[in-house]
Amino acid sequence: MPHLALATIVVADYDEAIRFYVDAAGFRLREDTDLGNGKRWVVVAPADDGSAGLLLARATTGDQRGHIGNQTGGRVAFFLHTTDFAADSRRLLDAGVRFVEGPRQEDWGTVGVFEDLYGNRWDLIQRVPDRPGG
Numbered sequence: 001m002p003h004l005a006l007a008t009i010v011v012a013d014y015d016e017a018i019r020f021y022v023d024a025a026g027f028r029l030r031e032d033t034d035l036g037n038g039k040r041w042v043v044v045a046p047a048d049d050g051s052a053g054l055l056l057a058r059a060t061t062g063d064q065r066g067h068i069g070n071q072t073g074g075r076v077a078f079f080l081h082t083t084d085f086a087a088d089s090r091r092l093l094d095a096g097v098r099f100v101e102g103p104r105q106e107d108w109g110t111v112g113v114f115e116d117l118y119g120n121r122w123d124l125i126q127r128v129p130d131r132p133g134g
Contacts, residue, residue: 004052006043007078009120010059010068014040017056020117024095026088027054046080054078069119076113076121085110085126092124 011017014032021027021044030043030053038058045053059065071077082088089103089112100121102112109127116122 006053006055008055008057009077010064010071011056011118012059012065012068014042014056014058016117018042018044021054021056024092024097025116026091069116071120074121076123078120078122079125080122081125081127083126085112085124089124 009017018029018032022029025046027044027046028048030045030048031041032043033041035041040058042056043053044056045051059068085103089099092114093099097114097116099112099114103110104112107128109125111123111125114122114124
């Protein structure tokens with residue numbers, strides 16, 4: 001059965017995006033390959049367990065630059081699940097990450113919304129086992 005391997009996020013600069021996702025968000029740098037002509041294949045992921053990663057794609061046109069930080073029209077773009085909301089939200093806050101909502105309790109778990117360095121919105125979610133939603 002197919003599985004989601006990567007999702008692309010348009011960034012302004014490879015190195016600043018790597019610093020955010022690795023140093024602040026705690027992701028792992030899976031790959032950083034020079035493709036020539038200023039292009040790189042950069043993949044980060046929250047874990048080294050084979051789960052889906054993010055391809056950091058540097059914007060090269062004006063239209064692409066216009067979508068940096070607003071790839072979903074202001075909606076939450078990404079959903080990051082955790083087993084320890086308190087520890088992970090504290091680590092993100094300590095790294096200077098800005099939460100724009102929450103935390104709040106829902107029937108299905110705890111959620112807080114944070115922004116990456118470009119303004120893309122992420123849900124940090126600790127789910128209640130066997131509850132739909134989130």
